[in-house]
Amino acid sequence: MPYSSASIPRDMLIHPQMTLRTRVLVLDVPDFLMRYCVIEMRSPLQIWEAEIRAALFTVAPEKAEAFAELVAKRNMTLDFVDKGGLHFRAYDDHPEIEVGWPALEALWSATYAYLALYQARHRSQVSGEMQFHIGSQELSVGLNLYGWSLNRLKGKMESAWPNQLPLPSRPPKTDFEKLVLRNFLDAAAWILQHECGHQILQRPRPLGRESIDLEWEADRHATAWTLDGLHDGILINERLVGICIATGFLEAHRDNASSDSHPAPFERMTMALNYRSVPPDALPYAFALSALQMNWHLREYNTWIQVENQTFRELLAQFGACLSGRPATAWLLVRPEDAVKADLALSAPLESEITRGIAYDLWELRGSPLWASEVDWFAAENYYRDLRFDAVVRLLREKALNQA
């Protein structure tokens, strides 16, 4: 596995405060099934091959030397092939790791889509919006890109990269694409370290141990390699985001199903997230949740509404329950038309007559002081909004498709 010291742009950090809490999430149906003209070419990611190889080292630069020793001792090689499907493989009988370009392309597309969704939600939250709609340019492009790449990976569609969709370019064209590249490399590094875990810890392949157990061990190796020894919260978040992208991408491909050989991707994601104790409202939990919602949306075209305020860790756990078909109080699966109505009701202007009536009662409750105050008016508006929100949620609960 040749070691390249190619440098990776490290200037685009996702800010640790960049968490989100959007009460109502309304996702629109993507149009990635539209017809595209295609351009014939080899994998456009090949321009980053050196960096993908280097990512195994640069994902944890503090352990690069130790890793180089392991690689040399085991004669490990990393090879890129054109095979389709989710092709990440650690051979049993020789120390080779093999990766398919189509799988890497889909991982790059997943990174693009997850980051676009996260950033759009974050922007919407910063500007104080209660509802969130998919609409930004990068986001709808990301949805189309990711949807297309998943379909192609699953063999539902035979085509080269559509020329209307963004391509990896060298150097990246925008700050956003720089961010995509950096996080893609972190995600690829975790998946490749997982394969290295098989080679380093399980060759020759141990007899009498279940496949699933071996997979967990390889995951633990990748996660420990990426996170052990770190103290900087920003770095921990950043590397966890890479792991969320990797496991989120596996979730999308495997439809969260466990198999005889592999654990369910959602379990793998939460296991890695809980490896270091990051606060329950930290960015990685918010990011993971956002990534899963994007997967679920692409898979099912359905609409999820968050109706309770919880920590992101709790919201993620509850969404995991939804994924396995169990009821969850924080998330409602609703028909798109019900979501649209809820959205209209929640964003309608407040009736000033009603606000005035509430404000008057609040003023009386304060003992009808002589001086007039805007306090009552603001309190009345908030109370009115809360009442309206509760009423809408009650109605949505009755109509929800995922309630017991």
Ligand SMILES: [Zn+2]
């Ligand atoms: Zn494995």
